[in-house]
Amino acid sequence: xxxxxxxxxxxxxxxxxxxxxxxxxxxxxxxxxxxxxxxxxxxxxxxxxxxxxxxxxxxxxxxxxxxxxxxxxxxxxxxxxxxxxxxxxxxxxxxxxxxxxxxxxxxxxxxxxxxxxxxxxxxxxxxxxxxxxxxxxxxxxxxxxxxxxxxxxxxxxxxxxxxxxxxxxxxxxxxxxxxxxxxxxxxxxxxxxxxxxxxxxxxxxxxxxxxxxxxxxxxxxxxxxxxxxxxxxxxxxxxxxxxxxxxxxxxxxxxxxxxxxxxxxxxxxxxxxxxxxxxxxxxxxxxxxxxxxxxxxxxxxxxxxxxxxxxxxxxxxxxxxxxxxxxxxxxxxxxxxxxxxxxxxxxxxxxxxxxxxxxxxxxxxxxxxxxxxxxxxxxxxxxxx
Numbered sequence: 001x002x003x004x005x006x007x008x009x010x011x012x013x014x015x016x017x018x019x020x021x022x023x024x025x026x027x028x029x030x031x032x033x034x035x036x037x038x039x040x041x042x043x044x045x046x047x048x049x050x051x052x053x054x055x056x057x058x059x060x061x062x063x064x065x066x067x068x069x070x071x072x073x074x075x076x077x078x079x080x081x082x083x084x085x086x087x088x089x090x091x092x093x094x095x096x097x098x099x100x101x102x103x104x105x106x107x108x109x110x111x112x113x114x115x116x117x118x119x120x121x122x123x124x125x126x127x128x129x130x131x132x133x134x135x136x137x138x139x140x141x142x143x144x145x146x147x148x149x150x151x152x153x154x155x156x157x158x159x160x161x162x163x164x165x166x167x168x169x170x171x172x173x174x175x176x177x178x179x180x181x182x183x184x185x186x187x188x189x190x191x192x193x194x195x196x197x198x199x200x201x202x203x204x205x206x207x208x209x210x211x212x213x214x215x216x217x218x219x220x221x222x223x224x225x226x227x228x229x230x231x232x233x234x235x236x237x238x239x240x241x242x243x244x245x246x247x248x249x250x251x252x253x254x255x256x257x258x259x260x261x262x263x264x265x266x267x268x269x270x271x272x273x274x275x276x277x278x279x280x281x282x283x284x285x286x287x288x289x290x291x292x293x294x295x296x297x298x299x300x301x302x303x304x305x306x307x308x309x310x311x312x313x314x315x316x317x318x319x320x321x322x323x324x325x326x327x328x329x330x331x332x333x334x335x336x337x338x339x340x341x342x343x344x345x346x347x348x349x350x351x352x353x354x355x356x357x358x359x360x361x362x363x364x365x366x367x368x369x370x371x372x373x374x375x376x377x378x379x380x381x382x383x384x385x
Contacts, residue, residue: 012036012053019060027073033057034077034203041177042081047184051193054184058203059196066199071231075207082174084154086211089162093238094124095334096211097326098139099219099255100201102194105247106296108319109142110256111219112168113307113356114326119166120350120359121327121343123334126161128171128210130182143168145304146360147374149367156367164362174210198222205242206231214238217329219245219255229266229274239333240268247291257329259289259322284341286325289318308377311357324348 015033018025025033037057040050061070088094095118097111112127119125129139129150143150150170152160160167172178184190185197205218205228214237220228225242232240243265245258257263259281266276281288297306309315310323327350328343337343350356364374 012057016056016060019057019064022064024064024067025070025073027069027076030061030070030073031077032073034074035080038077038081038177041180041184044180047180048187051184051190054200055193055196058198058200059193061199062196066202066227068227068230068234071202071206071227072234074203075231075235078175078203078207079209081177082210082212083176084174086154086158088124088158088211090124090165092124092165093215093334094126094161094211094213095215095217095330096126096128096209096213097217097330098127098129098208100205100221101255102198102201102221103254104221105252105254105291107254107256107294107322108296108303108306109139110254110323110326112139112142113310113323114256114347115168115330116166116311116359116363117324117327117347117350117356118330118334118336119164120355121331121346122165122336123331124161124165125330125334126157126167126169126211126213128169128174128208130171130178131186139168140170141300142303142307145300146307146377147364147370147372148360149364149369152367160363160366164359164366166359166363167367168363169210171208171210202228206235215240215333217241217243217326217333219243219257221253221255223264225264225266226274226276229268229276233268233272233274237268238270241329241333242266242268243329252291257322257325259286259318259325260291260294261288279340281321281325284325284328284339284344286321286344287318289322293317293319294322304377308357308360311351311360313351313354313356320351324351 010029010032015029115125115127131138131140140150148168157167157169205220225244229242243257245254246262247260263279265279297303310320324344324347327347328340331337331343
């Protein structure tokens with residue numbers, strides 16, 4: 001006979017001791033451990049004081065490799081910390097997209113311009129993100145550099161989705177522990193233990209869902225595509241792509257679709273099954289990318305310039321192909337295209353037709369962003385008024 005007696009909250013020391021011994025936890029134990037960490041991040045006056053706890057909990061999970069049940073528990077803990085709920089009126093499927101960092105090769109920002117292009121091509125697409133804590137420039141850093149108001153009230157983001165089918169919004173507006181975590185992990189001294197915290201990235205990959213959506217494209221930088229896709233499926237996602245992109249060899253890894261080499265993709269199908277397969281840029285007629293063209297250009301200003309040139313259709317390099325490929329993945333999950341090749345063509349048309357840069361202009365304006373900054377970018381870098 002099964003007992004209905006509620007489980008006793010496990011002691012954190014007990015959880016960490018199990019991890020130190022290489023033992024798997026059940027979902028309830030990881031949920032409890034993650035909740036403790038979130039609480040301490042939110043309430044502590046000195047977040048650095050909990051760095052040993054982060055290293056012990058997430059480090060133990062990273063070393064032994066987190067299971068689906070463990071990640072599911074942490075996702076439940078993340079969901080419990082959301083402070084508000086979005087209400088979108090769009091009658092089409094809405095897709096969110098993002099990476100989790102940890103790349104071995106620093107690229108320019110990819111997902112944010114890809115999202116804008118996908119929206120310009122007809123998808124309902126929204127992105128949450130944070131300031132950089134491992135990459136050169138985070139999603140929110142780039143969006144602000146472009147003039148987008150990423151800290152707009154929730155109803156403004158909802159209005160942007162209703163009127164122009166896209167928005168970029170800071171995750172910390174929903175998760176109270178996100179800001180202190182970013183501040184903590186941005187500290188140079190923390191970078192020493194960042195490899196130990198990869199399970200934290202996987203938790204975010206599986207659980208970051210401030211908008212309460214059930215469709216996403218998610219990038220990871222280590223071979224966990226099937227694990228994350230399985231967690232998404234168990235959490236009721238309708239469709240999703242989880243991708244790991246490689247370069248010329250497997251020492252080069254990025255958390256987006258790559259046109260530099262092989263991609264491992266795990267797809268969550270509408271029936272809940274997960275299909276894992278390989279994809280190469282040649283599969284849709286693309287040439288291999290040039291690493292020198294897609295590498296981070298060296299400064300936030302040059303990063304903005306590179307992104308805007310792609311959105312304007314003035315960049316014909318493999319940098320453009322990389323961003324269009326990622327836009328194609330969003331269009332596919334949004335059911336605007338039948339496959340990645342079709343999605344790539346739709347994305348290319350949106351750029352070449354001037355719709356992509358117009359979409360960015362609309363978002364800057366409707367989000368209550370810095371329109372003067374946006375116009376300055378066009379005129380200063382590109383000679384456009």
